[in-house]
Amino acid sequence: MMTAMSVVYKIVPGALWEQARQTGVFHGAPIDFTDGYIHLSTGKQVKQTAALYFAGQTDLLLVAIDGDALGDKLVFEVSRGGDLFPHHYASLPLSAVLWEKPLPLGPDGAHIFPDLAE
Numbered sequence: 561m562m563t564a565m566s567v568v569y570k571i572v573p574g575a576l577w578e579q580a581r582q583t584g585v586f587h588g589a590p591i592d593f594t595d596g597y598i599h600l601s602t603g604k605q606v607k608q609t610a611a612l613y614f615a616g617q618t619d620l621l622l623v624a625i626d627g628d629a630l631g632d633k634l635v636f637e638v639s640r641g642g643d644l645f646p647h648h649y650a651s652l653p654l655s656a657v658l659w660e661k662p663l664p665l666g667p668d669g670a671h672i673f674p675d676l677a678e
Contacts, residue, residue: 566628568600568646569676571610571663574619586623586652594665600625600634600646603676608640610663610671619664622673 572580572589580586585604592598601609606622614620627634630648639645 566626567676568625568627568630568634568678569606570598570600570623570625570652571580571606571614572621572623573575573617574575577621577623577660580652580654584654586654588651590669595617596649597635598650598652600648602646605640605643605645606676607671610673612640614663614671616665616669618665620671621660622663623660624658624676625652626656626658629653 570586572586576589577586577678586598587593588598599609610620627646628648630652633650634646634648636644637647661674662672663671
């Protein structure tokens with residue numbers, strides 16, 4: 561049984577994720593390439609991540625990932641507000657993906673999230 565702490569999340573534009581589906585590996589978004597790791601969030605962090613970095617964007621997916629499957633390439637490091645954020649220092653194999661769901665915008669302009677493991 562997976563603990564809630566082992567689930568991490570990635571918000572991804574649909575077109576970028578479609579490329580990953582075709583290859584079986586997600587190599588990252590432009591900001592990931594710039595920073596040298598794939599930015600991820602915990603269940604408690606991902607809504608703020610969406611509000612800060614994806615405000616008003618449509619055609620997004622929320623991808624849940626088994627953090628345990630990423631091994632020692634997944635590192636929790638101090639980031640926004642002093643919180644520990646999950647950073648993945650490798651390409652992300654789709655075999656580690658638990659699920660992917662649309663992340664639509666609600667009438668208030670905020671993204672509507674499914675239930676998350678926090």
